Amino acid sequence: MITHIVGNRPQFIKLAPLYHELERNGYEQNIIHSGQHYDENMSDVFFEELGIPAPAVNLLAGGGSHAQMTARTMVGLEKELSDQKPDLVVLYGDTNTTLAGAVTAAKLCIPIAHVEAGPRVHDKTNPEECNRIVTDHLSDLLFSPDTVSLQNLEREGLGAKACMTGDIMYDTYLSIAERPTQSQETQSEDIIVMTWHRQENTADRGRMESILDLVGKLESKVICPLHPRTRKCLENFGLLERAKRISNLEMIDPVGYTEMVRLMNSARLILTDSGGVSKESSYAGAKCLFMLELDVWEDLVRDHWIHKFNPENAASVEEALFFAKKAQRVALADRPKYYGDGHAAKKMVQELRNRNLI
Numbered sequence: 001m002i003t004h005i006v007g008n009r010p011q012f013i014k015l016a017p018l019y020h021e022l023e024r025n026g027y028e029q030n031i032i033h034s035g036q037h038y039d040e041n042m043s044d045v046f047f048e049e050l051g052i053p054a055p056a057v058n059l060l061a062g063g064g065s066h067a068q069m070t071a072r073t074m075v076g077l078e079k080e081l082s083d084q085k086p087d088l089v090v091l092y093g094d095t096n097t098t099l100a101g102a103v104t105a106a107k108l109c110i111p112i113a114h115v116e117a118g119p120r121v122h123d124k125t126n127p128e129e130c131n132r133i134v135t136d137h138l139s140d141l142l143f144s145p146d147t148v149s150l151q152n153l154e155r156e157g158l159g160a161k162a163c164m165t166g167d168i169m170y171d172t173y174l175s176i177a178e179r180p181t182q183s184q185e186t187q188s189e190d191i192i193v194m195t196w197h198r199q200e201n202t203a204d205r206g207r208m209e210s211i212l213d214l215v216g217k218l219e220s221k222v223i224c225p226l227h228p229r230t231r232k233c234l235e236n237f238g239l240l241e242r243a244k245r246i247s248n249l250e251m252i253d254p255v256g257y258t259e260m261v262r263l264m265n266s267a268r269l270i271l272t273d274s275g276g277v278s279k280e281s282s283y284a285g286a287k288c289l290f291m292l293e294l295d296v297w298e299d300l301v302r303d304h305w306i307h308k309f310n311p312e313n314a315a316s317v318e319e320a321l322f323f324a325k326k327a328q329r330v331a332l333a334d335r336p337k338y339y340g341d342g343h344a345a346k347k348m349v350q351e352l353r354n355r356n357l358i
C-alpha cells in the first residue's frame with residue numbers, strides 16, 4: 001500500500017500524475033487529506049477535474065496557527081498510518097501537511113518519498129523553508145524538480161538519496177494545456193493574472209495596502225482568483241471595499257486548475273507570491289513579478305524571467321512597474337526549459353522500483 005498525504009492546491013496538482021502512473025502499474029494506493037485547504041473551491045474541485053479519487057480520510061486539521069495545524073495533522077496521521085500500515089508514504093512540497101507527514105511517518109518507521117525536494121530560499125524566517133529542510137532530511141528518497149534543487153541536496157549531504165526527475169507539476173500542466181479546449185492559447189486581453197496568499201503578504205495591514213497600491217498602478221486589467229484567507233485578511237483590516245474600488249482589479253472566486261491554466265495562457269504577466277505559480281509562469285509564457293524578496297527558482301531569476309521585489313519599498317516598486325510595463329507573452333520555443341520534459345511521474349515510479357521502495 002502506498003499512502004499519499006496532501007492538503008492544498010499545489011499538492012493535488014503534483015499528486016495527480018504520480019497517482020495515475022502508479023495506478024497504471026497496478027499499485028494499491030490511498031490518499032489522506034489533511035484538510036489544510038477546506039474551502040470546496042480550493043479542494044474538491046481539484047480532485048474532480050484531475051481525476052483523482054476522493055481521499056480515504058480527511059483529517060479536517062485546517063485553520064489556526066502553524067503549530068496548531070501541524071499538531072492536529074500529526075495526531076490524525078499517527079492513527080491513520082498506524083491502522084493502514086502502508087509500505088510507503090509520499091509527501092509533496094513544503095506545507096505544514098508535509099512537515100507533519102514527515103515527522104509522523106519517520107517515527108512510525110515508514111519509508112518516505114518526497115516530491116519536489118531540494119528547493120531552498122536560504123531564509124529560515126520563511127515557514128516553508130523549515131518544512132522543506134526537515135522533510136528532506138527525514139525522507140528516504142528525494143525527487144528534485146531541477147538541477148539547482150539537486151545541488152542544494154548534495155551540499156546538505158543528501159545526494160545519495162536524491163535524483164532529478166523534473167517538475168511533476170509540468171506533467172499536469174501539459175495534460176491540461178493539451179486538452180481540446182486548451183490546445184490553443186487563449187487570445188490575450190492584455191491581462192495580468194494575480195495570486196496572493198502568503199502569510200508574509202497578508203498578516204500586516206500596511207503590507208496589504210502596499211500591494212493594493214501597486215496593483216492600482218499597473219497598466220493592465222488584473223484578474224485575481226482571491227484566496228479565502230486573503231479575502232478574510234482584507235475584510236479584517238477593512239481593506240476589502242478599497243480593493244473593490246481599484247478600477248483595473250477584478251477579484252474572482254478561487255478557480256480550478258483547468259481555469260487557472262486558461263488564465264495563465266492568456267496573460268502577459270503573472271503577479272504572485274506563490275512559489276509554484278512563479279515556476280508555472282515559465283510554462284505559460286508569461287513573465288512573473290514575485291511579491292517577496294526570496295531566492296525562488298534561481299535559474300528563472302537569473303534569466304530575468306522572475307523579478308522579485310518588495311511591495312513596501314518605493315524604489316523596488318518602481319523597478320517592478322518598469323518590469324511589468326515591458327512584459328510581453330513569450331513564444332513556446334523561447335520559454336525556459338529547466339524543469340524536465342513532462343514525464344516526471346514515470347521517472348519517479350522507475351526510481352522507486354530501482355530502490356526497492358515499491
